[in-house]
Amino acid sequence: MHSIRWGAEKGMETVSVIVPCRNEVRHIVPFLESLLAQQTGAGIDCEFLIADGMSDDGTREVLAQWQPRFRSLEILDNRAQTVSGGLNAAIRRARGEIIIRMDVHSEYAPDYIQQCVAALKRTGADNVGGPALARGASYTQKAICVAYRSRFGCGGARFHDPNYEGYVDTVTYGCWKRSTLERLGGFDEELVRNQDDELNLRIVRSGGKIWQTPLIRSWYSPRSSLNALARQYGQYGYWKVRVMQKHRIPASWRHLAPGAFAAMLLILAVGSLFSSLSAWILIAMLSVYLLASAAAALVACREPGNFVLLPIMPLVFATYHFSYGAGFLRGLCDLTMRRKPARAFTALVR
Numbered sequence: 001m002h003s004i005r006w007g008a009e010k011g012m013e014t015v016s017v018i019v020p021c022r023n024e025v026r027h028i029v030p031f032l033e034s035l036l037a038q039q040t041g042a043g044i045d046c047e048f049l050i051a052d053g054m055s056d057d058g059t060r061e062v063l064a065q066w067q068p069r070f071r072s073l074e075i076l077d078n079r080a081q082t083v084s085g086g087l088n089a090a091i092r093r094a095r096g097e098i099i100i101r102m103d104v105h106s107e108y109a110p111d112y113i114q115q116c117v118a119a120l121k122r123t124g125a126d127n128v129g130g131p132a133l134a135r136g137a138s139y140t141q142k143a144i145c146v147a148y149r150s151r152f153g154c155g156g157a158r159f160h161d162p163n164y165e166g167y168v169d170t171v172t173y174g175c176w177k178r179s180t181l182e183r184l185g186g187f188d189e190e191l192v193r194n195q196d197d198e199l200n201l202r203i204v205r206s207g208g209k210i211w212q213t214p215l216i217r218s219w220y221s222p223r224s225s226l227n228a229l230a231r232q233y234g235q236y237g238y239w240k241v242r243v244m245q246k247h248r249i250p251a252s253w254r255h256l257a258p259g260a261f262a263a264m265l266l267i268l269a270v271g272s273l274f275s276s277l278s279a280w281i282l283i284a285m286l287s288v289y290l291l292a293s294a295a296a297a298l299v300a301c302r303e304p305g306n307f308v309l310l311p312i313m314p315l316v317f318a319t320y321h322f323s324y325g326a327g328f329l330r331g332l333c334d335l336t337m338r339r340k341p342a343r344a345f346t347a348l349v350r
Helices: 028-036 059-069 083-093 112-123 139-149 178-184 195-205 226-247 253-271 276-300 307-337
Strands: 013-021 044-052 073-077 098-101 106-108 127-130 172-177 210-212 218-220
Touching (some): 013 028, 013 083, 044 083, 083 195, 098 178, 112 127, 112 172, 139 307, 172 195, 172 218, 195 226, 226 307, 253 307, 276 307
Parallel strands (some): 013 044, 013 098
Antiparallel strands (some): 098 172, 106 218
């Protein structure tokens, strides 16, 4: 039996780890192994709450097989089948004074839980987490990881800096006091994507603080194809509009750049049908973008072993930018016309 347990002994930090999950049969075993490998030390008692969105691919059966290996692992029904719905269900069930979110598609350092608790106590922040790190196995995944770290690829947010420690506007996953989540009302269940960013925006707007430390380490496994990446970032762009509508302000002004760029290209493309000037401006903008993309690819691939990724990097950058921008514009259109989101923007994609 593993030493991780739930006892709520006097003087112990009680921690509830909450995990949304649906149809993850390919990834659930490595994730459960990483939970068992957690070295929490003598001062932390953990329980694990996995909110399963009614998986039908064998994930539920694997969870049942592994459940006896834990002293406190509970599988919850997430009938909403959304990330926010699953997280909120787990929070309501949680008994810990500290809540830590983990996702199935990441690998965690053995001291992940321990460092989360230590940072929360040390800083007094309302949310703590680590930088956005990624690891890939295939050629395309490795290229997506490199673009993910690039300032040109994802806007240069501090939470993409693996060495930064300090206040940020968002972190990967998160660790909170239970009282903080209860005060904020949990995650917005209307949001299919961007529920983390929206919660962090509420923290900041209510006067709270978010702290990032490189001591909290996890490595995200990105999408395995450009098509899957495009679907993912199309949803991110789409639901960012809903966050802006709710708060009347973007979480960060960098979130507007892909949508604005896509809108300008669309306007110029239509204008080029009637004006040669619009056509020349469109060609000039695309040329500048291609040059910037090529330069960013060279910079991103300068690390040893990454040069072989250079041919695909401009395509990866374009997938990030244009899928997000197109999703953002579609979100604006649906909001203006009061249309319900299409299934492409509501279905969870992987």
